[in-house]
Amino acid sequence: MAWLHTWSGLVVGWVLFAIFVTGTASYYRTDISHWMRPExxxxxxxxxxxxxxxxxxxxxxxxxxxxxxxxxxxxxxxxxxxxxxxxxxxxxxxxxxxxxxxxxxxxRDTRGGDFLYRFHFELSLPPIWGRWIVSVCAMILLIALISGIVTHRRIFADFFTFRRDRSAQRGWLDAHNVMGVLALPFHLMIVYTGLVTLSAMLMPWGMKAVYGNDPLRYYAEAGLxxxxxxxxxxxxxxxxxxxxxxxxxxxxxxxxxxxxxxxxxxxxxxxxxxxxxxxxxxxxxxxxxxxxxxxxxxxxxxxPGAATRTGAVMAGLHEAHFAAAPLRLLFFLCGVMGAATVASGLVLWTVARAPRGADSEGFGLRLVRLLNIGTIAGMPVGLAAHFLANRLLPLGLEARADWEIRVFFAAWIAAAIAASLYPRRRAWSVALVVPACAFLVIPMFDAVLVGQPRFLAFDAAMAVVGLAFVAASRLAARPRSAASRLVEANLSRTIEA
Structure with a gap:
């Protein structure tokens, strides 16, 4: 189960991180659309x-x-x-x-929050391909969650354990456990209900057996x-x-x-x-x-019958349309913890397998490390660039909404490529400074170019995100003591065993 949890989380972890980030932002899809259409x-x-x-x-x-x-x-x-x-x-x-x-x-021509919402389950690919990829990743995440529950026999003790000062690696491992356990009910709910919303695509045989090529009759009889x-x-x-x-x-x-x-x-x-x-x-x-x-x-x-209503409840839980502001904020924070759980798990995979006493690393380990930095630090750069493009691109630009999306992917790719050039020991601290600066300048550009008081809450949220990346960058730049390195070496051997 430990092997299954480790490898199932790794092979789709980068896609899952992107799904969690954009899905979590989609809880404020309408607010994002309002900000991106200030006119x-x-x-x-x-x-x-x-x-x-x-x-x-x-x-x-x-x-x-x-x-x-x-x-x-x-x-x-x-x-x-x-x-x-x-x-x-x-x-x-x-x-x-x-x-x-x-x-x-x-x-201004923009997709607004709809771009992030659709990216969450289509990845900006042709719909059928994107939904199949997301569905496969969701199934693997469900396997990772269940195997993680079985693996962590001390799941309740781990929830109350956080040893940040013992070593950086031990602190990240405890943070991974705490965030995973704290939001575990949300994680199980969100991945299962997400699969249910795509069940007609994933398991169409019952519908086809009864209704053939007339799905509209099925939807009519189901009360939809x-x-x-x-x-x-x-x-x-x-x-x-x-x-x-x-x-x-x-x-x-x-x-x-x-x-x-x-x-x-x-x-x-x-x-x-x-x-x-x-x-x-x-x-x-x-x-x-x-x-x-x-x-x-x-x-x-x-x-609608009982089965239809059950499926509708699953869709409602996943999208949280019923949630008032406090509950929506709770869903948002749980989504943030989901992204953090995936990110910390990916980082721990490389830390546990990093060569001790040498700067060289194998191709596989280096590839995973670069993918980690390029995704975890690079995607937020793309997201911030997407918001900045909304304010900076000419209003009359043809296909302006498409250009905003191109800026999103171009900034993400550029940040990921730049991460491969950073010195290994300073890579995370430098990589996290970039999204920090990008998010912090969003409120400045908005104040200069639009300056509407109704967007103060959104701008404040962007500033909070930027400050969080500043804190993460400073944390990654902290030097490790000799005792911490010894503890990490022992912990790496334990994880490998």
């Missing part, structure tokens, strides 16, 4: 009128589209977010509209969607979208979140109103479908 104000608008203007815009953009999606403005997202696509499989087009005019909003309506094959004249929003609000008791229009140019077009999920753990959205031409109600989403 958007918090002004309120009439959702029905905004929907009518959005429908007019979409009829001009693509009247014969396979579908439209309109996310209505609310207190958290003041803009109207629209998607449209020519075929069921895409490609998908996106725009942010000014709710007062229905025209594209004068806002409303059955589709076949197109009439002739052009139709739909009602203004705002009128359907008003009807849905009256029938559902609240303003819908999203209006989904299927076959908008057809006489048989349908408009489905999606409402915010009710309070609770289950990630389920009430839905009402209307005929686009007549405005008559067609159907409502069915009552």
């Amino acid at each position: 958007l104000s918090d002004s309120s608008s009439d959702p029905a009128a905004a929907a009518t203007r959005a429908g007019a815009y979409l009829r001009k953009a693509m009247p014969n589209a396979a579908g439209w999606s309109v996310r209505l403005p609310n207190a958290e997202n003041p803009a109207v977010e629209v998607y449209w696509w020519p075929n069921p499989g895409g490609p998908y087009h996106h725009a942010l509209l000014d709710p007062a005019t229905g025209e594209p909003a004068r806002v 969607a409303i059955p589709g309506v076949a197109p009439a094959g002739r052009p139709g004249t739909p009602l203004p979208l705002g009128e359907l929003v008003a009807r849905a609000a009256a029938a559902g008791g609240a303003v819908p979140e999203v209006m989904l229009v299927t076959q908008p140019g057809d006489a048989g077009a349908t408009v489905t109103a999606y409402f915010e999920e009710p309070m609770g753990l289950a990630h389920l959205h009430p839905q009402i479908a209307y005929g686009a031409d007549t405005g008559s109600e067609i159907a409502r989403v069915g009552e």
Whole structure:
């Protein structure tokens, strides 16, 4: 079990670190998007009128589209977010509209927090490939967690043990144990629920055996969607979208979140109103479908069964949509401890196998050490560069959102390459200074280029992250005593045994 825990954690540890960091940041996905779109104000608008203007815009953009999606403005997202696509499989087009005019909003082109959210489970790869890689890593993490529980027979004693002054290596080992045990319930929950959310992709055989190539019928019978309506094959004249929003609000008791229009140019077009999920753990959205031409109600989403509701609870736990501010902060801190547990485990692997009394190291050990520095210190550099690019890139730059993402990866790669050139004994202290400086300058650039008081909390969080890296760099630069080196040598032999 010790061997299994060590090697399962190593082979996917670098990917897991990236997943944990971006997934943890996604708990504040909306706040990140607000910061990255400072032109958007918090002004309120009439959702029905905004929907009518959005429908007019979409009829001009693509009247014969396979579908439209309109996310209505609310207190958290003041803009109207629209998607449209020519075929069921895409490609998908996106725009942010000014709710007062229905025209594209004068806002910088950015993916906002959505980039980090999707990177968390797709790694900026084609969706099917990214999700499979993340799923495999999650399965291996589950193995590492279970084998780690079996390996640590003194799991409760280790939770209360932290011997930082005895030796650096002993301190890191105890920190790895404490952080792993302290957030262990969260780690088990987050990896298992993450796999459940992708279960339809990982284990599709039950669905295929019963429903064949008609997954929409499965989702309808499971209480997750409303059955589709076949197109009439002739052009139709739909009602203004705002009128359907008003009807849905009256029938559902609240303003819908999203209006989904299927076959908008057809006489048989349908408009489905999606409402915010009710309070609770289950990630389920009430839905009402209307005929686009007549405005008559067609159907409502069915009552989910026990299995569907269980899966929805798993998705709700994973995404924490139900969590108020204090609980969301707790989830965030547990995610930080998850990333720290992975990072400390990767570092311990190299420390325990470092040659004693010599500066030379084998190719495998050197490769792991460089990957550790390049990922643990390099990825935060990319993240900070991504935020800085949002403030520094020209507002009129074509494909500006793509350039922000390119800056993220370019900075990460550059930091990782630079780490291979640092002197071995000073590598960690120097590598950690770079993200420290990058995060500390974010509030400065924001104050000069934007200077909006509503972003003070975000800027303060960036400063805290930068100061944490400063502390980590100073800690890594502390010289080791002869006694500490002796303890580390004995501990390395024990770990190897």
